[in-house]
Amino acid sequence: MTPVSHLKKIVIFILTSIFLISCSSKKGLIYSSGKLSANSKIAVIIDSQNNIKNAVLISFMKQGFRVKAVNAADLYTMKDVYDISDLKKLSYNLSEQDVSTVQKSYDNIYKLHVYNFELSKAEYLKQIRAEWDVEYLILLDLKEWEKVSWARVINLRTFEIDFIENYPTSYNDNVETITEHFIQNITGK
Amino acid sequence: MKSRFLHILFIFITLALISTSAHAESAAFGFFINESSNESFDYLEKILPNSFASTLKNKYNYDIIKPGRIPDLSVDVDAGLKIQIIKEEDLQRITEDIDADYFIFGSFKPLEENKIKLTISIFRKGTTSVFQFEETGYLETEIFKLVDRIAVQIKNIANESMIYKNGTVSSKSKLAILTNIEGDDLNSLYYEFLAGGYKISPVQGNEIYGLMDVEQINKFYHFTGVNASYHYIHSRKDVELFHGTWSGVEYDKKISDDKKIYERYSFNYLDTKNEMLKKIKSFDAIDYIIIIGFDDNKSTAWIRCLNLKNNKLVITETGIAGSSIDDITKKIIKSMTTDLPGNL
Numbered sequence: 001m002t003p004v005s006h007l008k009k010i011v012i013f014i015l016t017s018i019f020l021i022s023c024s025s026k027k028g029l030i031y032s033s034g035k036l037s038a039n040s041k042i043a044v045i046i047d048s049q050n051n052i053k054n055a056v057l058i059s060f061m062k063q064g065f066r067v068k069a070v071n072a073a074d075l076y077t078m079k080d081v082y083d084i085s086d087l088k089k090l091s092y093n094l095s096e097q098d099v100s101t102v103q104k105s106y107d108n109i110y111k112l113h114v115y116n117f118e119l120s121k122a123e124y125l126k127q128i129r130a131e132w133d134v135e136y137l138i139l140l141d142l143k144e145w146e147k148v149s150w151a152r153v154i155n156l157r158t159f160e161i162d163f164i165e166n167y168p169t170s171y172n173d174n175v176e177t178i179t180e181h182f183i184q185n186i187t188g189k
Numbered sequence: 190m191k192s193r194f195l196h197i198l199f200i201f202i203t204l205a206l207i208s209t210s211a212h213a214e215s216a217a218f219g220f221f222i223n224e225s226s227n228e229s230f231d232y233l234e235k236i237l238p239n240s241f242a243s244t245l246k247n248k249y250n251y252d253i254i255k256p257g258r259i260p261d262l263s264v265d266v267d268a269g270l271k272i273q274i275i276k277e278e279d280l281q282r283i284t285e286d287i288d289a290d291y292f293i294f295g296s297f298k299p300l301e302e303n304k305i306k307l308t309i310s311i312f313r314k315g316t317t318s319v320f321q322f323e324e325t326g327y328l329e330t331e332i333f334k335l336v337d338r339i340a341v342q343i344k345n346i347a348n349e350s351m352i353y354k355n356g357t358v359s360s361k362s363k364l365a366i367l368t369n370i371e372g373d374d375l376n377s378l379y380y381e382f383l384a385g386g387y388k389i390s391p392v393q394g395n396e397i398y399g400l401m402d403v404e405q406i407n408k409f410y411h412f413t414g415v416n417a418s419y420h421y422i423h424s425r426k427d428v429e430l431f432h433g434t435w436s437g438v439e440y441d442k443k444i445s446d447d448k449k450i451y452e453r454y455s456f457n458y459l460d461t462k463n464e465m466l467k468k469i470k471s472f473d474a475i476d477y478i479i480i481i482g483f484d485d486n487k488s489t490a491w492i493r494c495l496n497l498k499n500n501k502l503v504i505t506e507t508g509i510a511g512s513s514i515d516d517i518t519k520k521i522i523k524s525m526t527t528d529l530p531g532n533l
Contacts, residue, residue: 026373031383047397100317104421105454107408108461112454114367114401114409115465118392122472125395141372141397148373154391159473160363161389164380166373 026148030165035188036153038063041133043070046140052175056140059179063187068134122159129156136162138186142178145171151182214348215252217287218242219262219294221307222274230299237297237307237336244340251344254289277319278424280312290314291347303328309339311346320346322353322417322502345529353417353505358494358525360386362476365469367392369406370483371399374514378481381518390475406482412493413459414502423455463500470497477503481521483514490517494525 036042042065046056060067128134137154146169153163163186169178218238223230238256245251256262262275262283275283275294284292295309305328311320322342326335345352358364364387370378379389393400411419453461469475480493488511494504506524511517 029377029380031380033383045397100421101423101451101455103317104411104423104458105451107411107421108454108458110405110408112461112465115469117400118365118367119465119469119472121395122392125391126472137391137395139395139397150373150376152376152379152391152394154395159390161379161383161391161394164376164383166376166380 026166026168028148028165028167030185032163032185032188033160034162036136036163036186038065038187038189041066041068041135042138043068043128043132043134043136044138044140045070046142048142052142055175056142056179059176059183060138063183063189068132070128070132070134070137125154125156125159140179140182142175143169145169145173149173149178149182151186153186213250213252214291215254215289216242216245216291216293216343216347217254217259217284217289218256219259219275219283219292220256221294222296224296224298227299230297233297233305237295238293240336241293241340241343244336245344248340249344252289254287259283259287275310277310277312277422280319280422284312284314287314293343293347299328300325305332305335307335307339309343311343313347317422318411318419319422320351320353320417320419320505322346322355341529349508351419351505351507352524352529353502354529355416355501355503356496357528358477358503360526361388363388363390363474364477364479365390365392365473365475366394366479366481367401367406367409368481368483369399369401369403370487370514372397374487375399377514378518381515381522385522390473392475403482403485406480409480409493410482410491412480412495412502412505413462414495415459415463415500417502417505418459419505466495466497466500483517487514487517488512490521492521492524 042060044057044060044067046053048056057067125137128137134156137156139152139154141150143149149167149169151163151165151167152161154160155162165182165185167178167181173181218241220234221237223234235256242251242253242255246253274296280292290313292312292314293309294312295307297305297307299305304325306323306325308321308323312318324335324339324342326332326338342353345354364382366378366382366389368375368378375394379394382389411421413420469478475497478495478497481490482492483490490509490511491507492504492509493502495501496503504525506521509517509520509524511520
């Protein structure tokens with residue numbers, strides 16, 4: 001073998017490897033503890049532009065789901081509630097000192113606020129269940145080709161995760177096909 | 190000639206590897222203080238640390254230093270002097286000249302029905318943190334069993350993995366998981382637990398985006414339960430907030446508020462946390478809170494697990510390595526469902 005053809009083979013090997021690595025290497029996965037009835041009352045949480053949101057909601061409604069109007073922004077984020085006075089009071093400049101009592105207080109305040117935040121969200125979900133009559137919360141994140149789209153279904157009666165799926169988006173997928181794929185697996189139809 | 194050289198080189202490398210893996214941890218022991226007023230138990234103050242030290246040396250090849258060899262702890266008991274309780278804030282000073290990786294000390298309290306409760310503290314030299322846990326057992330008949338059990342705990346805590354276990358987590362349990370991964374990665378983590386039969390509370394999983402990065406999840410690295418904790422050494426001296434008649438009403442009020450913050454979040458943190466856990470328990474039937482912290486590359490993780498029925502710390506483990514999130518999660522589940530390595 002000449003050095004040129006040897007070099008050619010190496011280049012081809014490297015390019016093939018790069019191509020294979022660049023394709024989504026993540027595997028799909030699916031877990032379902034039971035199938036959702038197509039006439040269930042659901043709220044869909046998705047962070048996208050309104051036209052994409054509408055396309056997703058229409059896909060669910062076409063299948064018979066009773067879709068309640070809940071927006072992702074309704075579940076406020078931690079950034080909004082994290083600004084608390086106790087932390088501000090502790091914000092001395094301690095960069096040159098090793099004062100573990102202060103560090104401990106910092107960390108513990110943060111931990112308590114994470115617990116408190118999760119509790120507030122849980123109370124809000126309970127409210128969604130009781131007052132808006134939503135049975136399932138469906139979270140969707142739709143990604144482009146080479147990435148992984150995912151879905152998660154929360155049963156608001158048992159307060160448990162009933163369904164999860166990771167779906168590596170394929171080249172021919174679009175918003176409708178990915179949503180229909182998830183609906184198919186959520187309902188088992 | 191060449192093959193002989195390679196042969197010698199191979200033997201040399203093998204010996205070097207063996208000696209590296211056989212590197213012994215070293216631990217120094219302080220006295221275990223009798224917390225009761227019953228002086229007839231004082232004899233255990235020396236016997237307990239010496240027994241732990243001997244077990245670690247004989248069974249686990251630890252290099253050990255017994256309390257009698259530590260100058261700072263020398264007390265003339267014959268002259269009627271009492272052994273002093275070691276304050277955590279003095280650990281840096283006490284261990285300064287001790288040639289050991291860990292310093293282990295504690296206390297005990299005799300209980301009814303011939304039982305004894307021990308509190309064991311493990312301090313890694315050069316750090317600002319202490320791992321503390323409690324063990325209860327019978328005196329006399331089962332004291333050797335208790336010593337062996339505690340020695341196993343010490344051996345597992347006093348190393349890089351910092352493994353502590355106070356039971357296992359059954360696969361029917363409902364878990365609330367807090368972690369620093371999101372989206373499809375979080376689904377991969379949930380999948381392993383769900384496939385293993387666990388129920389998952391949607392805590393954190395009810396959002397599209399994750400809330401915590403590595404720095405934020407690491408605030409949970411120090412963790413406290415009613416039976417055990419890995420905590421920062423705290424000292425009132427760190428936060429002496431001087432005030433007096435000279436300071437004025439407004440300043441006095443500010444100092445008083447600051448003091449309340451330190452009381453609530455540092456000195457009495459366990460009470461504050463338990464109040465919060467009570468609210469969580471009243472809301473949802475969660476059995477365990479699991480904190481899983483991944484590093485930036487998601488190639489290693491640490492875990493803390495708290496039993497919400499009794500607020501006990503059940504598991505700690507650090508440096509759980511794997512090729513992917515599902516691989517690491519499988520290892521975490523294995524750790525949660527198996528007893529301590531080497532436990533009796």
